[in-house]
Amino acid sequence: MITGNQLRAARALVNWTQEELATNAGVAPRTIRLFESGSRSPYARTVAQLQSTLEAVGIEFIVTQHGVGVMLLQKA
Template identity: 40%
Template sequence: MTKNIPSRLIYAAQIRAARGLLNWSQGELAVRAGVSKQSVTRIEIGTTDPRFSTMTALNEATRSAGVEMAEDINGTVRLTVSRVKLLPPFA
């Protein structure tokens, strides 16, 4: 039996997984994406539906470091690691 999982929770899991692959904190992802840490936290715990612009910024930040989030035509959610760039951490 398939459960209907809200898309915000699927996206939250993707963001957490992408951060884990990159070994980034929420704060580091926020800085790299140009969004607030509070936005990342709320998205990851699933208490907010992110704005399209925020999702785009987060996706671009992880993609530029080698982790791409995508959903195929069947609704399967995937994280693709093409190349993980070890970027210097923020202070």
């Protein structure tokens, strides 16, 4: 499962506000705010929805033995 920090970084890579992500993912902006701040973890299905929305625009979420991150895939 992705982290709030990964979500924030992914939004920055695609230059989306919390509101834009909320609209595109069909979730409340408050959910994103609380998740990114570490105040609350959304339901797994909500996190999956956020993740798939960002993956659809080229974000790849990375998990390695050294840590977690995100990257924006180049368009062919």
